[in-house]
Amino acid sequence: MAKHFTPAEWAKVHDLVRQQGTAFGLPERRRDSVVIGSFNIRKLGALSKKSPGAWQMLELICQRFDLLAIQEVQDDLEGLIHLRDSLGSRYGMVASDITGSYPGQRPAPERLGFLFRWDIVERTEIASDITFDRGVVVSTLYESRAxxxxxxxxxxxxxxAWEIEKAERKAAGKRAPKKPTPHLPEFLTFIRQPSCASFRIPGAAGSKPLEFLAVNAHLLYGDYKDERHNEFKALVGWLVDRARQATRMYHPNIILLGDCNLDFDNPETDRDKIDVDLKALNKRELRSRKSAKLNFPFLTRHPIHGEFLRSNARLNQTYDQIGLVIHDPRLPDHGRNAQAGGDPDGFNYDVFNFVELFSTALHDKPFDELSKRDRNALIKKFEHDLSDHMPIWIRLPKPS
Incomplete structure (x- = not known):
């Protein structure tokens, strides 16, 4: 079976994107609003690693965004540079150096990147990563040593046990088993350091610009659900701490854009627990009038779709998140999620569900009406060539 769509299949897909992409959640470009998004593009590296059809699809997606945070950028920047160049001279690029590596070892280092439209979103001076104090790491190890x-x-x-099984399989001519990983009881440090860059959306007719720090993150996937949540809580803790220090921040607002690898095996209870925790942070840690507010819209049901939005290829998880740390009242707080999508140029949040688009273009029916065999066959044709994540986005009115 082919590992990616044929040129004829890609042609059908591209035609449907151009004709009806917005019906599947691809954001429209509008004069009075800005689209900001996050997209884990699986192993975005050398041009040769993806088919021409996949590169064209990525261009069709990226051109709809004014600012797009990208995860899983490889050490080879050829693919990201190609996307930037294919979008034209109005687009700029920011990329971190590799993270998640160690000198002398070759695991799977990644970069974190941004694509943005210079004429709509201006780049400002801050660029950094997020790290935790070494002393706190040592203290955590000591205090939780038992x-x-x-x-x-x-x-x-x-x-x-793994060494024994590996030897037995080698003797039998079989593939080695997966090496186990330790289950860490407490958060120590990020598996990949989140990357930050600052931006400004100019105001119309002399209005005050909207300025913010964009945080791009690709958090732990791993074997243990509690470790994933510990990383997410640590990152949110950093956001909350910076929110308390607004007078010392270069830009007082923060927008988190990333693959947080939050899994929701039981969507109702898992999401509700995180949502309750974030609301509690708003009340407990950010309670003064001058404090920021937190909003993670993808943890709430979309008021128009009437359901939680999914961002993975199998349509059963929302690993990807956008979080807003708000000092500027023009940014939407949690209470405004219920009005999302009500105004064409007003606040909204959504997912470009290209899985449904592929199913419609190639099978002429919704994804959930395909047989399990056909669903799996479809996913195998794009999960490596394009991505196993779908882009998520928010729309914000231009400052006025």
Missing amino acids: SFRKAFDKYTKDLA
Whole structure:
């Protein structure tokens, strides 16, 4: 079976994107609003690693965004530069250096990148990453040493069992088993350091511009759900702490854009728990009138769709998130999520559901009406060539 769509299949897909892309959540360009998004483009590296049809699809997607945070950018920047160049001279690019690596070792380092339209979103001076104080890491290890000792003892046993199984499989001519990973009881540091860059959306007719720090993150996937949530809580903790220090921040607003790898096996309870925690942070940690407010719109049901939005290829998780840390009242707080999409140029949030678009273009029916076999066959043709994540976005009115 082909690992990607044929040129004829891609042609059908591209035609449907151009004709009806907005019906599947692809944002429209509008004069009085700005589209900001996040997209984990799987292993975005060398041009040769994706088909021509996939590159054209990525261009059709990216041209709808005024600012787009991209995760899984590889050390080879050829693909990101190609996208920037294909979008034309109005687009700029920001990329971090590699993160998630160690000198002398070759795991799978990644960069984090931004594409943005110079004529709509201006780049300002800040660029950095997010790290935690080494002393706190050491203190956490010391204060939780009993828990870490227990975790490492178990890991030692798991490694021993893995070595035995690996030897047995090698003797039988079979593939080696997956190497176990330790289950860390507490957060220590990010698997990949989030990257920051500052931007400004100019105001119309002399209005005050909307200025913000964009945080691009690709958090832990891993084998343990609690470790994923610990990383997310640590990042939110950093956002909250900076929100308390607004007078010292270069731009007082923050927009988190990233693959947070939050999994919701039970959407109602898992989402509600995180949503309640974030609301509690608003009341407990950000309670003064001068404090910021937090809003993660993708943790709430969309008022028009009437359901939680999914961002992965199998349409069963919302790993990707956009979070707003708000000092400027022109940015939408949690209470305004219920009005999302009511005004063409007003606040909205959505997902470009290209899985449904592919199913419609190639099978002439919705994805959930395909047989399990056909669903799996469809996903296999794009999850590596294009991505196994779909782009998410918010629309903001231009400052006025």
